[in-house]
Each structure stands twice: as C-alpha cells, then as structure tokens.
Amino acid sequence: MNLYLAGTSAFPKILKAYPHTIDFLLESFYYITPWQLEMLRNKKIKTLLLDSGAFTLLQTYSTYSEKYVDEFVQKYIDFINQNDIDLFFELDIDGICGLQKVESIRKRIDKETGKLCIPAWHKSRGLDKFLEIAKDYPYIGIGGIIARKEIKPKEHVHFHKLIEIAHKHGAKIHGLGFTPLKTLNQFNFDSVDSASWMQGAKSGRVFQFRGNSLIEVTKPEGRRRRHASILNSHNFHQWILFQRYLKGVNHV
Amino acid sequence: MSDIRLEYVTPESLIPYVKNPRKNDAAVEPVAKSIKEFGFKIPILVDEKHNKNEIIAGHTRLKAALLLGLERVPVIFTDDLTPEQIKALRLTDNKTGEYAEWDRDLLVGELSDLRDIGIDLDITGFSAHEVEGFLSESVDLDDFFYSEEESAEQVAQMQNGSANPEPGFNKSKVVCPSCGEEFFA
Numbered sequence: 001m002n003l004y005l006a007g008t009s010a011f012p013k014i015l016k017a018y019p020h021t022i023d024f025l026l027e028s029f030y031y032i033t034p035w036q037l038e039m040l041r042n043k044k045i046k047t048l049l050l051d052s053g054a055f056t057l058l059q060t061y062s063t064y065s066e067k068y069v070d071e072f073v074q075k076y077i078d079f080i081n082q083n084d085i086d087l088f089f090e091l092d093i094d095g096i097c098g099l100q101k102v103e104s105i106r107k108r109i110d111k112e113t114g115k116l117c118i119p120a121w122h123k124s125r126g127l128d129k130f131l132e133i134a135k136d137y138p139y140i141g142i143g144g145i146i147a148r149k150e151i152k153p154k155e156h157v158h159f160h161k162l163i164e165i166a167h168k169h170g171a172k173i174h175g176l177g178f179t180p181l182k183t184l185n186q187f188n189f190d191s192v193d194s195a196s197w198m199q200g201a202k203s204g205r206v207f208q209f210r211g212n213s214l215i216e217v218t219k220p221e222g223r224r225r226r227h228a229s230i231l232n233s234h235n236f237h238q239w240i241l242f243q244r245y246l247k248g249v250n251h252v
Numbered sequence: 253m254s255d256i257r258l259e260y261v262t263p264e265s266l267i268p269y270v271k272n273p274r275k276n277d278a279a280v281e282p283v284a285k286s287i288k289e290f291g292f293k294i295p296i297l298v299d300e301k302h303n304k305n306e307i308i309a310g311h312t313r314l315k316a317a318l319l320l321g322l323e324r325v326p327v328i329f330t331d332d333l334t335p336e337q338i339k340a341l342r343l344t345d346n347k348t349g350e351y352a353e354w355d356r357d358l359l360v361g362e363l364s365d366l367r368d369i370g371i372d373l374d375i376t377g378f379s380a381h382e383v384e385g386f387l388s389e390s391v392d393l394d395d396f397f398y399s400e401e402e403s404a405e406q407v408a409q410m411q412n413g414s415a416n417p418e419p420g421f422n423k424s425k426v427v428c429p430s431c432g433e434e435f436f437a
Binding site: 208 | 386
C-alpha cells in the first residue's frame with residue numbers, strides 16, 4: 001500500500017531539510033509550491049499524486065460560474081502538461097456544478113493531457129458510476145471520506161466490496177484521506193493519503209513508528225507543547241518510516 | 253505417511269505453478285540475501301506424481317535461486333497427495349503463516365542482541381526502517397512538552413501579563429501592522 005503524505009506545502013523548512021527521499025507525496029494544484037516541484041524534478045520526491053484543490057477554491061464563491069470553472073480546468077491541464085505529472089485526480093466538484101459537468105471536465109482533461117486522470121468516486125454518484133470508472137480507468141479513487149464526511153466510519157466496511165470490484169476490473173484504487181491507524185491494514189487499498197502527520201502539533205500528538213505500526217502519544221495533561229516545528233519534524237519522519245513500511249506490505 | 257525423498261536438482265528443471273496466487277516479487281531479494289548468508293536450508297516442495305516437477309511450495313525460493321545463479325537446489329519430492337490436496341496445500345502453506353504474530357518484546361530483544369554482536373540486520377529480512385522502528389526508544393515527552401512546573405509558570409505569566417515566552421512557546425509574537433505594538437497571540 002502506498003501512503004501519500006499530504007499537507008506539506010506549508011512546511012518548506014522541514015521538507016527541504018529532510019535528508020531522505022520521500023516516496024509518495026500528495027499535493028493539490030491549488031497549494032503546490034515551486035519548491036515542491038523542484039524537489040520532484042530533483043527526485044527528492046519520487047511520486048507526486050496531484051489533487052485539483054478545486055473544491056476548496058470554488059466553494060469559496062457564492063455563485064457558480066461556468067466560465068471560472070473552465071478557466072480553472074485549463075490552468076490545471078496546463079500545469080499537468082508543463083510539469084509532466086502522471087497521477088492526477090479529476091475535479092470532483094459534483095457539489096458545485098453537478099456530475100454531468102464533472103464528467104465532461106474529466107473527458108476534457110483526459111483528452112488535453114493525453115493521459116487518464118483518476119476519477120474520484122463519491123457515494124452520491126451511485127454504484128453504477130463506480131462500476132463505470134472501474135471498467136474505464138486504470139486508477140480510481142474514493143472521495144468524501146474525511147473532509148466532506150459523506151462516508152461515515154461505520155460504512156467503511158463497504159470499502160472491501162468496492163476494492164474487490166476495482167481489482168476485478170484491473171483498476172488500482174485510492175482511499176482519499178483514509179488512514180485510520182487501527183484498521184488501515186484491514187483494507188486492500190492500493191494507496192491512501194493522510195495529512196495527520198501535520199495535525200499532531202496542533203493537538204499535541206506525538207507519533208512513533210514501532211517497526212510494524214504507528215502509534216500516537218497524546219499530550220500529557222497540564223503540560224504545554226514546545227515549538228511546533230520540533231514536533232512536526234519528528235512526526236514527519238515517523239510518518240515517512242510508516243510510509244516505507246506500508247510500501248512493502250501486501251495486505252491480501 | 254511416506255518417506256521424504258530429498259534430492260538436489262537444477263532450478264531450471266522445476267516448473268512453477270502457473271496459477272500461484274502469491275505476488276512474491278518483493279520477497280525474492282530478501283530471500284536471496286538469506287540464502288546467500290545461510291545457504292539453501294529449506295527445500296522446495298515438488299509434485300512427483302501428477303504434474304511432475306511442478307512446485308507445490310517454494311516459488312519465491314526458486315526465483316531467489318535463479319537470481320543467485322545457483323546450479324542446484326534441494327527439493328523434496330512428494331507422491332502421496334491427490335491433485336486436490338496439492339491445490340489446497342499451496343494455499344495452506346502460505347495462509348497459515350498469517351496467523352502468527354510477532355511478540356514485540358522478544359523480537360526487539362533478538363534484534364538488539366544481533367545488532368550488539370555486530371550482525372548486519374539486513375540479512376534478517378527486516379528493512380532498515382523497520383529496524384529503526386523496532387529498536388528506537390520510546391519517545392521522550394520532555395523533548396516535545398514543557399514540564400508541568402514550566403507549563404504552570406508560563407500560564408501564570410500569561411495571566412499576570414509578564415509573559416516572556418521563549419521562542420517556540422505556544423503563543424506567537426505578533427506586531428500590529430497599524431500601530432507597531434508587539435503582543436502575544
């Protein structure tokens with residue numbers, strides 16, 4: 001399982017100073033920085049998975065503008081082409097412009113990049129649409145797990161069937177934001193991503209990779225946290241170790 | 253139960269089972285390292301009766317042998333299993349290992365012993381990051397958090413307005429862009 005670390009764009013000092021190669025990084029087009037692209041070119045980041053970040057941006061606008069969406073798509077396509085990005089998600093902005101428009105944008109991205117994007121399926125699209133992308137695309141994703149909370153933790157059990165369907169059709173499958181530490185090993189996602197490493201400093205959580213698991217120690221009561229960067233640097237390294245461990249694990 | 257027949261044969265004479273459901277490519281290199289270090293100590297199990305020379309268990313060991321360019325590998329030939337039993341045994345052989353777990357404390361002890369006597373832990377099959385994870389000390393919370401006394405003192409200072417947080421304290425110094433006044437937020 002490939003674990004993509006997300007949310008690194010705000011931490012240039014930590015990443016630039018990090019002495020080892022970072023195997024998998026997820027960043028959104030909306031947030032990606034020149035220094036991250038430089039690290040990609042220099043192979044300090046081996047594989048970049050690009051999210052559009054469109055939902056974040058477009059939900060800040062009170063009214064939907066097709067013109068604005070189309071301009072965003074063009075910039076996204078240009079960025080993918082200019083930087084020769086291989087793995088990139090579609091714009092899963094169903095909630096803003098509807099699925100029909102999302103599908104038309106998907107086809108446009110595929111055509112103008114000459115590569116197949118990664119459709120990010122949402123529960124609201126229905127199972128038929130999942131089957132469709134599993135048949136048509138080599139890599140698909142499941143969205144709405146974390147931020148938009150479309151899929152509740154008690155529904156995670158259904159991922160097994162979705163993963164099975166994807167694999168049956170030869171498609172790899174990514175769980176967007178799916179990294180529950182206690183149950184991650186039970187799911188056969190080909191890849192997942194997480195920004196938890198950077199959230200540790202906010203809530204005073206110290207992560208530690210223990211050889212075959214990642215544990216977290218919470219802030220002791222009555223004790224204040226030292227500088228966030230100390231904890232962030234530590235947590236980042238522990239998540240990198242966990243990333244390397246998961247890379248070598250075949251769950252099924 | 254019939255007697256075991258053990259022979260050394262050329263790796264090329266063995267036939268991998270085409271429907272082997274194990275994805276073992278990632279395991280080949282660690283197994284090859286192990287064979288190189290310790291020798292080929294666990295023979296490959298092969299069907300002698302129904303599909304002659306077809307592997308029942310040991311596909312990864314065969315790939316490792318080919319990688320190392322070994323001329324001969326030890327093989328156990330079996331002729332007392334039905335085709336159905338062989339088919340099931342292929343799964344059983346791989347699946348049963350999944351039920352075992354590491355006893356963390358004992359494993360850490362064994363890895364520590366090997367490290368202390370200068371053995372390269374790479375040959376155990378554990379990767380460098382796994383070893384780092386197993387052998388690292390538990391985190392020292394003092395590295396990340398002030399002591400209760402320091403924390404209480406800082407809170408008191410914040411409350412009476414005499415706070416002078418050291419760099420990195422939770423509160424950050426902010427300069428008002430309008431009046432230039434410094435404050436902690």
